[in-house]
Amino acid sequence: MKVWVDQPLLRTPISLIIDDSCPVINKAWFWIEQRHQWRMKQAKEEPPSGWERHYDKLAIMPRLIPSEFAREFGEWCASEGIKGKFSFIPYPAGIGRVDQGFPKEFPRDELDRWIDIVQTIIAPNFDITPEMITHTRVMDLKTDRLTDEWEQFEWCDPPINLLTDYIGKALKMLQKAGIRCDGVTSPGGFGGKKEPDYARAVLEACQSVWGIATPFYFLHVWTDRLPEIPLWWVNQEKGEAVGSIIGCTDDWFGATGWDLSDPDLFITESLGGGRLVEVIQSHRPAIMVGHFPCFYANQRVGFQTLKTVKKRLDSLDPSGTRLIWMKTSEIARYQMAKELSQISVDVSDRHQKVNVTIRTNFPSPYFTLGLAGRIRAAVLGEQEVKKVFSLRMFREGTFYVPDASSFLALPLKKGVTQVTILLEQ
């Protein structure tokens, strides 16, 4: 009897990654300003690169992003059912620390409001991650002072002996502010030249600060091939693994607010083209990437693009049966459950009864099994699994029989899960 793990609830995962979000300040403004100062001091003869090319726009670029906007954005995403990942840089641009408060020149209480909004409105739908400590200059862990090295430049090739402590420090700063993290985000290519060591450091830091053995990190974007979810440092006995979450789009929302912003690159108005459509058609997780500054700056250009993209995605999936919005941690853990669980199948009573036993250290909600036969009844442990008659109604704790195959969605727990299935005659 053929049994396989299918897509969660037979839907294609979709997710929104927001990078460079941080409390109080507009990270784009400070990044550009600091990179400019750095270049004037260290590499004057080189031309400006990356966001620094927008140095002439600092006068019109907002320096701060108000907590009220974070609230509006978070509430809108919640009302639209959007899930994903939201960075919360603990010491953004080395300006102020979430665990110690911001300098006096910044509006009083804004940090507290920002933290409260992230905890109560954004975190229910988005994984919150550090994007390392400052996203600009490296912090010296002994003195807490900023150095002349940059997290996303020199530390693409980081000193391994400091890496776990550095990531751990970022996590602890957020922990002190009451923010839980199931993974981390690389500022730029941070860690990229030593990815196995970086992945190991993410695992060890998440384990020591939060006791999390199945974290994720976001480092790569692939726009030229179909995305995957590589797993690193798998230890099935201990239930340990690290998931690499790979974005499938560039930031076509507008990055700083003055970069390319075009909904058609995600999904065209006709719904027939765009990178998201290509990835969704392949049934791979469609994880789009944006930077928070553009959602606010330049008349909210990125927010307008997101609203258009979401409307089109809703048109692509009018019945809500094709896509499932997930946090990035959920996507990583579903992949772990899919790849790292042992499934054994025992058929008896003249092929009428099937016992499926799943052993795993990698739990996941709505773990969806496919089975080559028509299920008549199913029992999970002692509990009856209900039959549903449409994909729309298919959810955890139900089974669905669209044709010669059947599908069963279970809350997969750590340990042993037993399902007894009776097939139609």
Ligand SMILES: [Zn+2]
């Ligand atoms: Zn970033």
